[in-house]
Amino acid sequence: MSGTLSVARAVARRSLIHAFTNPALLVPSIIFPLVFLIGFAGGLSAVGNVPGFTFHGNYTAFVFVFVFLQSAAFGGVFTGFGIAADFESGFARRMLLASPHRSGMLLGYALAGLARWCVTAVLVTVASLVAGMQVHGDGVQLGGLVGVALLTNITATLFGAGISLRTKTLQAGPLMQIPIFVGLFLAPVYVPLKLLTGWINTVASYNPVTALITAGRGFISGAPEKSLLAFACGAMLAALMGVYALRGLRRAERGL
Amino acid sequence: MNVETLREIGIIANRSVRRTLRQPALIVPTILFPLLLLAINASGLDVTKNIPNFPADSYLDFALVVTFMQGGLFAATTAGTELATDIETGFLNRLQLTPLRAPAILIGQLAGSMTVAFLASLVYLAVGLLAGAHVEAGFGGALALIGLAMLVALAFGGIGSIIGARTGSAEAVQGMFPLIFVFFFLSSMNLPRNLIEVGWFRTVASWNPISYLVEGLRSLVITGWDGTALWRCLVTAVAISVVSFLGASATLRTRMART
Numbered sequence: 296m297s298g299t300l301s302v303a304r305a306v307a308r309r310s311l312i313h314a315f316t317n318p319a320l321l322v323p324s325i326i327f328p329l330v331f332l333i334g335f336a337g338g339l340s341a342v343g344n345v346p347g348f349t350f351h352g353n354y355t356a357f358v359f360v361f362v363f364l365q366s367a368a369f370g371g372v373f374t375g376f377g378i379a380a381d382f383e384s385g386f387a388r389r390m391l392l393a394s395p396h397r398s399g400m401l402l403g404y405a406l407a408g409l410a411r412w413c414v415t416a417v418l419v420t421v422a423s424l425v426a427g428m429q430v431h432g433d434g435v436q437l438g439g440l441v442g443v444a445l446l447t448n449i450t451a452t453l454f455g456a457g458i459s460l461r462t463k464t465l466q467a468g469p470l471m472q473i474p475i476f477v478g479l480f481l482a483p484v485y486v487p488l489k490l491l492t493g494w495i496n497t498v499a500s501y502n503p504v505t506a507l508i509t510a511g512r513g514f515i516s517g518a519p520e521k522s523l524l525a526f527a528c529g530a531m532l533a534a535l536m537g538v539y540a541l542r543g544l545r546r547a548e549r550g551l
Numbered sequence: 552m553n554v555e556t557l558r559e560i561g562i563i564a565n566r567s568v569r570r571t572l573r574q575p576a577l578i579v580p581t582i583l584f585p586l587l588l589l590a591i592n593a594s595g596l597d598v599t600k601n602i603p604n605f606p607a608d609s610y611l612d613f614a615l616v617v618t619f620m621q622g623g624l625f626a627a628t629t630a631g632t633e634l635a636t637d638i639e640t641g642f643l644n645r646l647q648l649t650p651l652r653a654p655a656i657l658i659g660q661l662a663g664s665m666t667v668a669f670l671a672s673l674v675y676l677a678v679g680l681l682a683g684a685h686v687e688a689g690f691g692g693a694l695a696l697i698g699l700a701m702l703v704a705l706a707f708g709g710i711g712s713i714i715g716a717r718t719g720s721a722e723a724v725q726g727m728f729p730l731i732f733v734f735f736f737l738s739s740m741n742l743p744r745n746l747i748e749v750g751w752f753r754t755v756a757s758w759n760p761i762s763y764l765v766e767g768l769r770s771l772v773i774t775g776w777d778g779t780a781l782w783r784c785l786v787t788a789v790a791i792s793v794v795s796f797l798g799a800s801a802t803l804r805t806r807m808a809r810t
Contacts, residue, residue, distance in 0.1 A: 322730070376722055484595055
């Protein structure tokens with residue numbers, strides 16, 4: 296266990312130094328969610344006036360939850376990019392050869408992704424508060440929102456890692472971005488689920504991301520909704536992606 | 552530009568097109584991703600047609616042209632990634648042994664992304680029409696839509712090339728994707744400017760050239776032949792193309808001089 300932690304610590308430290316000393320890698324992961332926040336809260340605020348739109352809070356709070364979870368997910372995707380870049384440069388292969396406990400590499404990348412996302416999460420939250428976001432949830436409920444986002448980040452990181460460990464190339468970037476993007480957008484992004492009509496309503500009803508977003512909106516509005524379901528979905532997705540990433544690691548080991 | 556230079560550009564362009572078309576991972580997302588977003592947004596934001604003074608009968612008509620803009624954005628990523636990869640692998644260094652100059656290399660390199668943008672535009676239009684969208688400007692308008700979309704792709708391709716030439720890193724180009732997205736979101740992409748409630752956002756959208764690109768393309772679908780929207784779109788696209796191409800040429804020249 297100490298060997299795994301030692302590898303994880305080294306990989307995380309190296310990934311964070313790499314990320315925080317390369318603005319070209321760090322800035323986009325911060326800008327992306329801020330852009331969505333501005334675009335939705337500013338450009339689409341009129342949607343909050345549509346008949347039937349009921350939410351305890353303003354439209355900024357409504358879209359903040361989506362953007363917060365999206366930033367967590369894309370934090371994971373950017374970590375996946377980093378792993379792929381390490382393979383392209385040959386660094387990851389050397390790490391695979393040198394690490395006594397290779398699963399520690401996954402843990403290290405996940406920890407680094409989490410740390411990177413924390414910076415983004417703080418900035419997105421501050422930006423939303425500056426934009427006038429109304430928060431009705433108490434401390435525990437807001438903790439629940441952060442918990443849901445953490446599960447989202449871990450899931451996305453493990454997914455990105457799984458893809459990177461299999462493809463070992465940055466050209467697989469879209470394979471990491473698009474499923475996450477689509478998964479997030481096949482949920483009630485702009486309006487509550489009840490205002491969605493047709494196929495999107497059906498898909499969103501079965502999409503586990505809907506539970507995460509609904510729970511998050513419940514937490515921030517002070518009226519928790521589907522919280523247990525959200526944590527169950529989050530934990531299940533994280534476990535599934537953990538298996539996917541570990542199998543990817545084994546495949547990468549065989550390719551050495 | 553003599554015949555020999557044109558022939559060399561042709562060789563680079565041929566390589567760029569073949570290399571791009573051989574990578575389904577580049578083409579498929581370029582086509583599928585905007586269509587998926589169109590499907591999602593057209594359904595998810597369909598309630599916006601209930602907002603008074605909304606200019607279209609369905610959000611599908613209103614949002615169809617966003618796919619062309621996103622296709623252009625992917626052209627930027629493709630162009631930048633291809634150029635950066637050539638820098639990373641040393642291909643650009645080898646090109647320096649030839650008489651080719653930076654602008655000629657750029658023209659050739661953009662051929663791949665332009666080909667993908669063209670194919671994608673045809674698919675977007677076909678899928679949009681099949682899904683029930685209606686081009687108000689008719690068949691000629693549809694052709695104009697494709698033409699303007701290509702010009703937009705060229706403009707964004709130039710921007711992608713600047714990033715690719717400056718960073719020389721495919722990873723950095725992929726990461727820059729969200730930065731270009733900033734301009735999309737701060738535009739009238741999702742709602743017409745007169746329906747944007749937040750004052751500062753409406754001001755930014757009015758100053759954002761992307762708004763004029765979107766509105767020009769969109770006018771062909773929801774209004775018909777709107778001269779004002781079209782000339783604004785044309786001037787904006789040409790200006791971005793010229794500036795980005797000159798910028799990319801200068802950046803590439805600097806990089807080639809360094810190596």
